[in-house]
Amino acid sequence: MGIISPARVTKMMPPIYWILSAVLFLWPCFIPYMLITPAEAKRSDFAKESVQADISTRSVGITSSFTGTEIIVFGAVENARRTKDNRNPYDVVVVVEGVGNPLVLRKKSNVAGLWFNTEAIYFSSIPSYYAISTNRPLNKITEPHILDQHGIGFVHISMVFSNRPEEQRITKKNRQTYKVAIVRLKRKQGLYVENRFGTVFVGPSLFRTSINLPANVPVGPLTARVHLFRNGILLDTFVSKVQLTREGIGRYIYNFASSYPFFYGIFTVFIAAGAGWGASTYFSRHRS
Template identity: 30%
Template sequence: MRWAQALTGIALAASLLAAPRLARASDLVLSLSKSRITITSSFTGDNIVLFGVIGAGAPADGPHPFDVVVSVRGPSQGFVTWRKERRFGLWMNVDGRSFLAAPSYLAVLSNRDPALMADADTLRQEQAGFANNRLLQRVGSDYADVVPEDPFRQAFLRVKQAQGLYVERPAGVEFIAPNVFRAVVPIPGTAPIGTYDVVVKVFADRVLVNRGALSLDVAKVDFEQTVATAAQNQPWLYGLITAFGALAVGFIANIAFRRD
């Protein structure tokens, strides 16, 4: 079994060295199965596989010689979370919280619970783990992150998780050899377009020993890209064409299905 694992690690390391999208961070080599995802009208989601090889020189004994946290962040966007209350028989928005420059997509994958990898201060500083990712918010006249138990923060995370845009998998990183790991990053059909940052952090003996980063592009192609570009660059013209198109479809449907 050890010989098989060693051969697997050597073969994978060689393939990573020849990969087109590859990043080195001293002793850490990373590669993605594909560096670009194209979205068409039939796109329903995809999976990207991240491979990593941790170089020699780090500890290789014990049940967890290495710990790995993979964080994938999509383009930043602003969001507002509301708190509703029932008043006068109706549910109404009574309070809100603005999230500034929050990642539109966030996936945190690790080989075990990040809380077991290092002390709490180190995890917060490195944003290692789902709860440790900073989400800048506007609270009154101040701008800051809040405690993980904040109800607005929890509501924001619940909404994004329900949409499939925020993912946490404490067992999402698999070691296929002592120094070789893989992680499958799910990209949903509703993934926003833009550049995604893939950041990998390696811990050993509860200390951060290495880090590396890659980028992943999510883009629309062909007709979808043309429509998206027009909507972004010429919103008024796009809105007028859409409105006239809807009127034309309604007029044709009225003629086709009217009863004499």
């Protein structure tokens, strides 16, 4: 039997041999990639950004001496990314909104030199309180149709007209005029508040803002919504609740008046009559 030369042995080897040899030789190079766990892959740059937030207090007590308070909304952007120039690409809009209440908007007109209520527009629901805080003007954050869809900003607040035929015939232009009038009145009362540049980023992903609750804030639940935007796109919304409750003697008086309005009316009449009689007696004695 003759001796087979190495060149001939190499020529006789099938292609699969070379593939297996290459894999055995190069497999250590793939070890770092094989050790990546699913959790690490989830935390990669492709993970979806979201917002997590909280409120400094979930319950506010309203007493007869209540003069207003402040709540702090704070949070963080999870899986935050940075731009190539290390700029923060996110916008955060915080909206705190009260429950919807019915309202009647009356229009005064000058009739023969006297002012009379000549028109009344009925709303079945408008927010009893509305506060908004942003890190920059809304028109630079996203498009108007997105703001309108989520009720973000005074122009886009959800106000529901009543089902009366008079309200249903109101044109879109006039509806907006009435909404602007309500916002103007509510802002004058301190119940609609806007704080541009009130939302501040602390570090690359942390943020905070403060919301002022005036002394005349209506009792009831408040809904806090934290909207996260990037390049005009709404990425995520975090929702939380704040409860405003009456406390002290005011709470008992309110509950009594709500449960027994007839007896409460009689009680107030006796109180007023007694106060008047007492004052009259006091001054008559001192005059004599």
